Amino acid sequence: MKLETKQDFQQWMFQVLNPLKPLYSEGCARLPLGDSGVTYPKVSIEMEAFSRPLWSLVPLWLGGGKGFEEIYQKGLANGTDPSHPEYWGGFKDYDQRFVEMAAIASGLIFTPEKLWEPLSEEGKQNLAKWLYGINEYIIPECNWQFFMILVNVALKKLGCRYSKERLASGLEKIESYYIEDGWYRDGGSCQKDYYISFAIHYYGLLYAVAMEDEEPERCLLFKERAKRFAKDFIYWFDENGSALPYGRSLSYRFGEAAFWSAYVFAGLDDIPAGVVKGIIARHLNWWTEQKIFDRDGVLTIGYGYPNLVMAERYNAPGSPYWGMKTLLCLGLPDDHPFWSAKAEDLPELEPVKMLKQADMVMHRHGKDVVSYPAGVCEKYGHGHVPEKYSKFAYSTRFGFSVAKSQIVLHENAPDSSLAFVIDGDDYVFVRKYSDSYEVLEDRVVSRWHPFPGIMVTSTIIPKEYGHLRIHEIESQYDCTAYDCGFSVEKFTETYEQKAEGKGAFVSSGKQNCMVYGEGPEAAGLVIEADPNTNVLYPNSSIPAVSYRIKKGETIRLETRVESLIR
Structure with missing residues (x-):
C-alpha cells in the first residue's frame, strides 16, 4: 500500500493489529496466539502478546488516533489485580514480564489519559505496585536496564513510589556500554546487531523525549549519539526497502527500522525527514509483501516466512509484535514535517x-x-x-x-x-x-x-x-x-x-x-x-x-x- 499520509500509516498498523481483536481473553489481560514453546511460562507468553501491540498503540493515541483503548484499560486493570483470574503474577530474577513492562511504561509516560487516568484508585495502586516489582529482582546487564529505567520514569512522573537508586544505576550501566562513533555494546556482548538500534538507541531516544526538561544534558547526549549512529546504520538498508538480515531476533522483522521512527520522534533531522520517511515506508511495504502472517492474519515466528528452524529460544507466539515499535512515528503531530514530506530515495552512499x-x-x-x-x-x-x-x-x-x-x-x-x-x-x-x-x-x-x-x-x-x-x-x-x-x-x-x-x-x-x-x-x-x-x-x-x-x-x-x- 502507499504510505504517505498519517492515515496511511495508521491503516497499516490496523491491518496488522485488527486480526488480534477476537483473540484477547475475556478479561483482556491475556492474548493466546499459539502453542510453540519458549523459555518462559504461559502467563508470560500471553502477557507478552498483550503488551507488545502497545508499542504502536501508544503512538497512535499520542498522535490523536483511536482504537483498542477499552481492551488495554480493562487488561491493565485485570492483569495487575491479584484477585483476578487473569492476574499476571509475581516475579523471579530475569523475568520476561520485566521486558513487557517497558511498553506499558511508555504508555503511562506519553498517554496517561488512556492507560492511567481511566483506572480506579485501586487499579492505579495495583498497577504501580506491580510495575515497581522490577526494582526488587535481578535483571540482565544489557538493554534490559532500559526497561527498569522507563518503568521508574513512568512511576516518577505519575507521582508513585519509584527507585531513584535503580534509575540512577541503570543509566550508569547504559553509559558504560557506550563505545564511540554512536555505537554501544549490548552489555557484555561483543555482538553488534539490531539490539543497538531497536533497543539501546530506541529507548535512549524515548528517554530523551520524556526527560528533556529534567535531564537536558543526558538527553542531548542520547540524541547526539543517535545522530552519529544513523550515518552508519543507513548502510544496512536496501533501495527496495529490505534491511540486512543479520544477527539474532530477526523474528521482530519490521522492527529493523524502529530506530528511524525514534530518530524522527526525538526531533533529529540531520538526515532529512523525507529520507527517513522513505526508509520506513519502503521497509513496511517490503514486509507486507513477505509471507509473514498466518491464515488468520496473525504474525508468525520466522523471517521471510513462518520458520521455527531459525528462531531463538525466547521467541514466543506474540514475540514478533515487538516490530510494532517502528510505528512510533504515529506519535508525531499532524502538522509535523514528516507527514508532509515526500518519501525520498536513499542518499548516495559509498559503494x-x-x-x-x-x-x-x-x-x-x-x-x-x-x-x-x-x-x-x-x-x-x-x-x-x-x-x-x-x-x-x-x-x-x-x-x-x-x-x-x-x-x-x-x-x-x-x-x-x-x-x-x-x-x-x-x-x-x-x-x-x-x-x-x-x-x-x-x-x-x-x-x-x-x-x-x-x-x-x-x-x-x-x-x-x-x-x-x-x-x-x-x-x-x-x-x-x-x-x-x-x-x-x-x-x-x-x-x-x-x-x-x-x-x-x-x-x-x-x-x-x-x-x-x-x-x-x-x-x-x-x-x-x-x-x-x-x-x-x-x-x-x-x-x-x-x-x-x-x-x-x-x-x-x-x-x-x-x-x-x-
Whole structure:
C-alpha cells in the first residue's frame, strides 16, 4: 500500500493489529496466539502478546488516533489485580514480564489519559505496585536496564513510589556500554546487531523525549549519539526497502527500522525527514509483501516466512509484535514535517564502507547490500550463533541459511561459509567465531579454527563482481573444504544450475550466484540445501567449490564469488 499520509500509516498498523481483536481473553489481560514453546511460562507468553501491540498503540493515541483503548484499560486493570483470574503474577530474577513492562511504561509516560487516568484508585495502586516489582529482582546487564529505567520514569512522573537508586544505576550501566562513533555494546556482548538500534538507541531516544526538561544534558547526549549512529546504520538498508538480515531476533522483522521512527520522534533531522520517511515506508511495504502472517492474519515466528528452524529460544507466539515499535512515528503531530514530506530515495552512499564499530565492511553491490563481518560473536548464545554472525557475507537479497544439523552438507546448508569435512566423518565444521580479526577500509581479515588442529586465515575483499575470498589453511587432518556462495531460491520458473570444472552456478532468474575456485583439486558442485534453512525463502541451492586439504600442508585457496540481482 502507499504510505504517505498519517492515515496511511495508521491503516497499516490496523491491518496488522485488527486480526488480534477476537483473540484477547475475556478479561483482556491475556492474548493466546499459539502453542510453540519458549523459555518462559504461559502467563508470560500471553502477557507478552498483550503488551507488545502497545508499542504502536501508544503512538497512535499520542498522535490523536483511536482504537483498542477499552481492551488495554480493562487488561491493565485485570492483569495487575491479584484477585483476578487473569492476574499476571509475581516475579523471579530475569523475568520476561520485566521486558513487557517497558511498553506499558511508555504508555503511562506519553498517554496517561488512556492507560492511567481511566483506572480506579485501586487499579492505579495495583498497577504501580506491580510495575515497581522490577526494582526488587535481578535483571540482565544489557538493554534490559532500559526497561527498569522507563518503568521508574513512568512511576516518577505519575507521582508513585519509584527507585531513584535503580534509575540512577541503570543509566550508569547504559553509559558504560557506550563505545564511540554512536555505537554501544549490548552489555557484555561483543555482538553488534539490531539490539543497538531497536533497543539501546530506541529507548535512549524515548528517554530523551520524556526527560528533556529534567535531564537536558543526558538527553542531548542520547540524541547526539543517535545522530552519529544513523550515518552508519543507513548502510544496512536496501533501495527496495529490505534491511540486512543479520544477527539474532530477526523474528521482530519490521522492527529493523524502529530506530528511524525514534530518530524522527526525538526531533533529529540531520538526515532529512523525507529520507527517513522513505526508509520506513519502503521497509513496511517490503514486509507486507513477505509471507509473514498466518491464515488468520496473525504474525508468525520466522523471517521471510513462518520458520521455527531459525528462531531463538525466547521467541514466543506474540514475540514478533515487538516490530510494532517502528510505528512510533504515529506519535508525531499532524502538522509535523514528516507527514508532509515526500518519501525520498536513499542518499548516495559509498559503494564500500568500513563500519569500524560494527566490525564489518558494507558493500553496495548493484541492487544488493552485502555485509562482510569479522565473525565477532559470543561463543555460546541464544541459538544458531555461527549462522547469524560468522558467515563471510550477509545479503539483503540472498538472505542466509541456518543449519538443521552439523551432519552432512545439505542439512548444514553452509552458504557464504568455508565448510570442512574431515575424512571418515560426516560432521561439517564452519567458522564459529574469529580468534583474531582486522577490519580494514577495503577488506576483512580473520583467523579462526573450525576444529582443533585446523587453522584458517580468511581475507574477504569486495569486488565489482561480488567478492574474493583468500584462505590460508593449516590442517592436521586430511579433509575436504567447501567454499560456498550465496543461497539461491529454488523452484522458480526460470531456475537453473550447473557445476562444471572449478566452478558452479545457480540462478533463480532474479538472483544469480557463481563461484569459481583456484586451489588443490578444485571442483564445482551445487548443494541442495534442506527446506526451511534460508531465512528469506523455504527452498534453496548453494553453488560451491570443493578443495582437497592434505594433512601437514599449508594451502592457499582463492574463491571468486560473483553475484547478480536483476
